[in-house]
Amino acid sequence: MEIGTIISCEGSPNSSEFLFNIDKPAVKVVKKGQFVQTKNEFGWVISRIEEIYRSNKYFENVEIVEEVKNAMPTKEWESVIAKAKTLGIKANGIERNKSSPSPGARVSLCDKEILKEFFGFDENGLYLGDIDSHELPVKINMTKLLQKHFAVLALSGAGKSYLIKVILEELLDRDKSKGQIAPIIFDTHGEYIAFDTDKQYASKTQVFKSSDIRIGLSDISMSTLYHLLPDLSPAQKRELNKILKDMKSENDVFDLEDLERNIENNVRSSAKYVLLDIIHEMKSLHIFGKSDYPSANSICKQGILSVIDLSDCTSQRKRQIIVYYLCKKLFEARQKGKIPPFLTIIEEAHNYAPERVAKYNAVSKGIIEKIAREGRKFGACLALISQRPVHLATTALSQCNTHIILRITNPYDIDHIGKSSEGLSSDVLKSLPGLHIGEAIITGEAANQPICFKVRQKKVQDSPIANELEKACIDYSEMEKNNKKDLDAFR
Template sequence: MKHNPTHIGQVESVSGNSVTIKMASSYPSNMPIIEGTVYRIGQIGSFLKIPLGYANLYGLVTQAGVMAMPDALLMAYKENPSIVDGHRWLQMILVGEQVGSNFERGVLQSPTSGDQVHLVTNDDLRVVYGGYNAQSSIVIGNQSASEGLEAQLDLDKLVSRHCAILGSTGSGKSNAVSIVMKAIAGKPLPSARVLMIDPHGEYSSSLRGKCRVFRVGANAAEGEEELCVPYWALPFRELMAIFPGKLSDQNEDYIRGKVLSFKRASAIGLGGLRAESITADSPIPFSIAQLWFDLDNFERTTFRADRITPETLTTVGDPATLTSNQYPIAGLGASAPFLNQKAKGILGFLDGMRSRILDQSYSFLFKPNGYTPDLNGVVPSDLPLLYSTWFGHGFPISILDLSAIPSEVMQTIAGCILKLTYDALFWGQKTVVGGKLQPLLIVLDEAHTYLKAGEESISSRTVQAIAKEGRKYGVGLLLVTQRPSELDETVLSQCGSIIALRMTNSRDKGHVVSAMQDELREMADVLSGLRTGEAIVSGEAVRIPSRIKFFQSNSSTKSSDPVASKLWANPSPNVATYETSVRNWRNQSFN
């Protein structure tokens, strides 16, 4: 019989879907040339094939060398190294089966000892990696095993089953996100919806022409729009958390009751709402200026000798400007005027509340353009217009740039945006803008900053809810982080697909491997040796676990490393440049 150059050895032992292979001692080279192509035998993550009649079983190499021997033989080898007799060893896991021209993940049959093992050629790889539906797949790069083969993802599984892109700083994570987003935006899908939470403003430049950017201090010349997050749409507890200071449980309930009464009064004007369904968390407009004024007035009121009639005002306040009513100062002892004995003692909290409302860096929240209620709770524009602005601008991607939001409330704001979006899709699930009829992919960049393990924040609670229930309502997650060890394990375990770029931290690697399917856990050590832009992709978005190389984005993200050797060669800047920097700082603007 003519020697088959792809034949490299035979099956020695099988345990579950793990196969130990003894390579033929007579095999001429670890780098055979077959039909003009050079192949490397024993590369971790490469494929091997076991023909079984009309079927071919495919497996991924997970171990090579002496340690790949069966345990019993390994023990004997330690006593007598000559027992190996020139043979080399590989270990692989079975991942799929080909019958005819069709390849499917998983295997129906197992090999037995003595079955022949072959190299996987480029023709075989086309069968393994091919077969994606052109409408429902995106191309993001090339296969590392053969750069002539495209790396594809199943778009439907990517969105509906959640995904995580994980990698250390400098591994090519931001480029990977940009490539995935461009691939989605490049499909002829006029109703595609992607909402990207971008805490550092990294992606507006790399996705220009495919997205609409919403940010505080928007540059209209660049096509950006002002980011508005109406305070009255926030849940009550998160709204109170925006203000400095602490409230006792009793005082929190007291203010909650006031907010509820304001919202019920506003609901009458909106019409069509059931009074019993309205709570302090309901997204109904009300005037926070009027709320502050009423609370502040109650605390400052002094009374005449009958202790019932309020004293005459010395200065008339104005809720529109957050100016307090002033009353005569209470007398000493038993002399009038008298203090309000029912006051709650929250003037300190109200002072902090006032300063926060007047703070210009919080205007996007307390004075959102078009969404600020008057003193009676009437708004020019309501939430339907806000959602339409976010998702109805004609681009597939909406970037909410949070870089200009004060850091102390960024986590809360991100969580509230997610909750507002998810609640709207949940309650609108039977409409054409609901997630079931128009799915939404939510991309969370730097997810570890507002999704920390064990934290009871609104962002953590909302993301957990989306991870567990979102697929039922057409809401998918794409988590992007360099610190997977800080993520909530429940959320990471719900990700049906994992795209793991280079990672060197042992704790982070451990979390990535625990989220992967069991058979791939032996490949953990490969993560630290990946090239920049290279990743191991596993899960439901790929037909088979793959090692891929992402395309390089034409326009880099803002997170790209500056080239010090070139930039330091420029002339030193003059004083005027620092004047611009300080003016921007004082104006809280880059313009």
Template sequence: MFQKHIAILAISGSGKSYLTSVLFEELLDRMEELGKPAIIVIDPHAEYVGFAKDKRYGQSVKVFDKKNISIAASALSTYQLMEFIPQISPAQSRELYGIIENLRSKKRQYGFKELVTAIETSEIKRVTKDVLISWIMGLESKDLFSNYTRPSMAELVKPGQLSVLDVSDFVSMKEKQMIVTYFARQLFNQRRDGKIAPFIFVVEEAHNFCPEGTRKEGALSRRIIETIAREGRKFHASLVLISQRPIQLSTTALSQCNTHIILRVTNPYDLDHIGKSSEGLNSDVVKTIPGLRVGEALIVGEAVNHPVLVRVRGRKSQKSEKGIPFEEALLKYKAKTKEKEKDMEAFM
């Protein structure tokens, strides 16, 4: 199934994450003699962090959260900075390239503040200096960048390991997109060069990271995801896109997913989009999709000869999401409010 790319499409609450967890279990349980791929998942809502605490699978799982995710400024090439600053012009990028190369010839490691100083002391035009400094200082203001890149590719990509990039604590969608852009680019480049093992790259909420019809400034990671979708297969870099809004997902990326696993979808625009983008789906089959029950899925595409209705098996792993249940949050808030009222009464 993972020889080519996969799309998992469904509305919220229909079992996407549950199905994905079952797929992770199957991959982690795969026999050693058959070979085990590295699995990397972008986890915007900390839905898979519980795998690290599971008795059966915990030793094969690494979770990298906000404390363990950072990008070294000195590791960024001019091209990678252009991915973070898509509004930069070719002329500005040429000036920046010269400054970065000159700085690298003097220092192996440096931060954005040192890059700003290098721009300031360069001989480029004042107006170009001001624009470049403004953009670089904008990156400097984010929590994402430091002197070191974490995790390293060696930590992130290991055969038989599920690596969870937990980006749930990053508030800014732009920061989340930068994380996906940087690590997806590293994964693709290093796999293309044969430096890392074959991998499966799973992107949850893919419509947020690879959106259709959004300007480049709001879709920083779209280009590299589309690149992996188009070219990844020949380098054994498999892509899994998971989305609850298929119509908002890049048509380029979705069209490269040869197998679609479709759970319940009710939005008529999404259904129409799925019908047009999924091979082997006729109008009669599309009409059955809104009636699918939780845990039921249609598999269509190259993994099967014809549309197949399946029921997702029970999980072996224990579901353990980050945070607390809604009811518990209500009770904690109520108790906190009462405590404040008591404090106010005592003060009065």
């Protein structure tokens, strides 16, 4: 649809921007943010409308404004002008624009097929939402989004988890012939267990509760154990090493009680009581057992979502240990080709890969950074979700080649995103606080250009955890009332 004509004024049109007069019938159709095309000798110049102005010669002279207002048919002399920023040119392929369109050239709203090619959309890709102003579905190529990792960044309540549910639905609905990945989510708040009770997705979901997860003491390597106990001195490490070596040669499986007994009976040095203290602390985590559960094979299955439900775990250290141990196991198994390509999604990623925190409080940081650095070679993909990008490890964030950003208002976070996201202009950064819930900008590897879109409606039902505040208050009052009744009955 043709919408206007390029006008000539000082310095414009040029290779990066132009102004066009919007045709009267098109005024109601043309909006800021829309994509337009105009032809020159090299092909179709694709641009985005950055601003819309109105001007009227009758009102340029301040002194006669009042007289003119009533006496003349002024509305007919109003012009509506749009400023468009050039993004590229569609010739044989998509190229950087190196020339200017001509004054007088007609401007049209972008053709959908040209836009699809321009953004690099994929008909077989993941349908994340729509570019409203063009009614164009945003279909992102799975390899481009996942292989070089992605991050979802926004303030609390902006729709990060909602978007992740949409991505998970797309991965689960995907046909085997198009390539299915194994999605695994570390679910801090138990928001994703809803997949397990949903009619459509229950058969494609498995939930592992943090209270059931075990690290088999007899299977664990010394380096892993030392990583989990970073405060051990070299002398204590020597003692522990000796004891564990003996135990491994004598028994197939053993647990913390067996190790404790052995230390009590066999360690004579001053390390004994420190080691017993450490065993005591390890016991309190309720995570070390005789054998590993679950195995990498059982968590990692193509087309099956594994939810690692960490909501019943109050210890941040235990959550980190679970993330560390399972990620390490998955990554090593994938390196050996024993499990299919997988996507690990880490909610509240700033708590698992924090930027500036002592080693003891960040056991999971190293493995997240390792997958971020090396994962793409092995089909070990990573998604980091965070409401505080400033606190998220820069090494991990900078390896996420696609960023999906929803509403964000904190100026430090916006500044940080600007530095770590490729291709985000200052205009796009300025627009972040103005985004509505569920509006997102995707930028980086998965999209040729930053694209603003509305996240599509999810299909999965909300989990009971995501109840409204009113319901939580009523439930609490009910619980108090019942407790009182029970107490009264005893009196």
